Amino acid sequence: DAGVIQSPRHExxxxxxxxxxxxxxxxxxxxxxxxxxxxxxxxxxxxxxNNNVPIDDSGMPEDRFSAKMPNASFSTxxxxxxxxxxxxxxxxxSSALGLVGPxxxxxxxxxxxx
Amino acid sequence: SQELEQSxxxxxxxxxxxxxxxxxxxxTLYGLYWYKQKYGEGLIFLMMLQKGGEEKSHEKITxxxxxxxxxxxxxxxxxxxxxxxxYLCGADNPNSGYALNFGKGTSLLxxx
Numbered sequence: 001d002a003g004v005i006q007s008p009r010h011e012x013x014x015x016x017x018x019x020x021x022x023x024x025x026x027x028x029x030x031x032x033x034x035x036x037x038x039x040x041x042x043x044x045x046x047x048x049x050n051n052n053v054p055i056d057d058s059g060m061p062e063d064r065f066s067a068k069m070p071n072a073s074f075s076t077x078x079x080x081x082x083x084x085x086x087x088x089x090x091x092x093x094s095s096a097l098g099l100v101g102p103x104x105x106x107x108x109x110x111x112x113x114x
Numbered sequence: 115s116q117e118l119e120q121s122x123x124x125x126x127x128x129x130x131x132x133x134x135x136x137x138x139x140x141x142t143l144y145g146l147y148w149y150k151q152k153y154g155e156g157l158i159f160l161m162m163l164q165k166g167g168e169e170k171s172h173e174k175i176t177x178x179x180x181x182x183x184x185x186x187x188x189x190x191x192x193x194x195x196x197x198x199x200x201y202l203c204g205a206d207n208p209n210s211g212y213a214l215n216f217g218k219g220t221s222l223l224x225x226x
Contacts, residue, residue: 004156033214042218043157043202091156102147103214105156 002026004106006092012112018080021109024073025094033103034067034077035091043091049075082113116141118203118217126223127193135188135220137203143183145206147214152199160188160201193224 005024013019025032033048047057052069060067064083069075079086089110093103117140127133137146145164149157161170163179163186170177174191190197200221204214 043204043216045214093157102159102162103157104159105149107156110154 004092004094004104006090006106006109008109009107010110010112012114013082014114015083016081017113018078019082019086019111019113021077021090021092021111023075023077023092023106025075025092026096026104027073029094029096029104030072031095031097031103032069032075033093033095034075035093037089037091037108046077084113087111087113116205116215118205118215120201120203120217120220122220123218124221124223126225129194129224129226130192133190133193133222135201135222137186137188137217139184139205141184143179143186143205146177146179146186147204148177148186148188149202149204150199151202151219157202190222193222195224195226198222198224 004026007022011019030051034046035043036046037043044059046059047067048055049069052072065079067077077090089108091105091108093105095101095103119138121136125133147162148160150160151157161172161177163170163177166179166181166183168179176189177186179186186203188201200219202216202219204216
């Protein structure tokens with residue numbers, strides 16, 4: 001079975017540009033999570049969806065960040081405008097058991113904002 | 115909010131040696147997850163513990179959740195180079211509405 005698929009794997013862009021990260025969860029999983037990982041702060045939850053509906057976005061750092069899940073097989077995390085402090089590895093994860101149960105992670109998108 | 119502290123932050127062991135990684139929570143743990151992350155890759159689920167005193171094993175890795183449910187340990191027996199990576203503990207917190215809180219990880223290097 002295919003795991004969680006994220007694209008792109010690497011993104012380098014200039015400050016002020018719009019960045020869109022993409023995620024395809026495992027088929028049949030009804031929870032989808034977006035995390036950000038940095039050396040200083042570790043792995044932080046940004047937002048999660050249940051059945052395509054955002055449930056908790058209190059981890060989203062500011063209004064420059066937005067996430068959507070138009071259908072069960074696709075989600076995007078958008079940063080507009082991007083800033084150097086947004087540089088991090090962004091992970092998407094999905095699960096079938098929601099908040100109690102293992103989450104399956106993608107390989108992440110390494111984002112560098114110059 | 116719940117905080118998870120992992121110790122040690124990093125570890126270098128010789129192949130064949132045993133090692134233990136600890137994860138301590140500031141609040142009661144309702145569900146504790148161990149993940150392994152290889153450098154440059156995503157997290158791979160290892161084990162989940164929910165009951166105080168619970169112990170689970172997978173190959174040479176054993177994880178325990180203490181009776182008071184505020185600490186978990188991960189023990190690797192006869193370490194191998196394939197065990198190298200970053201080990202993270204994650205925890206459910208049903209009161210916060212968040213999915214998982216994670217510790218900052220323990221970086222493990224196994225030398226020949």
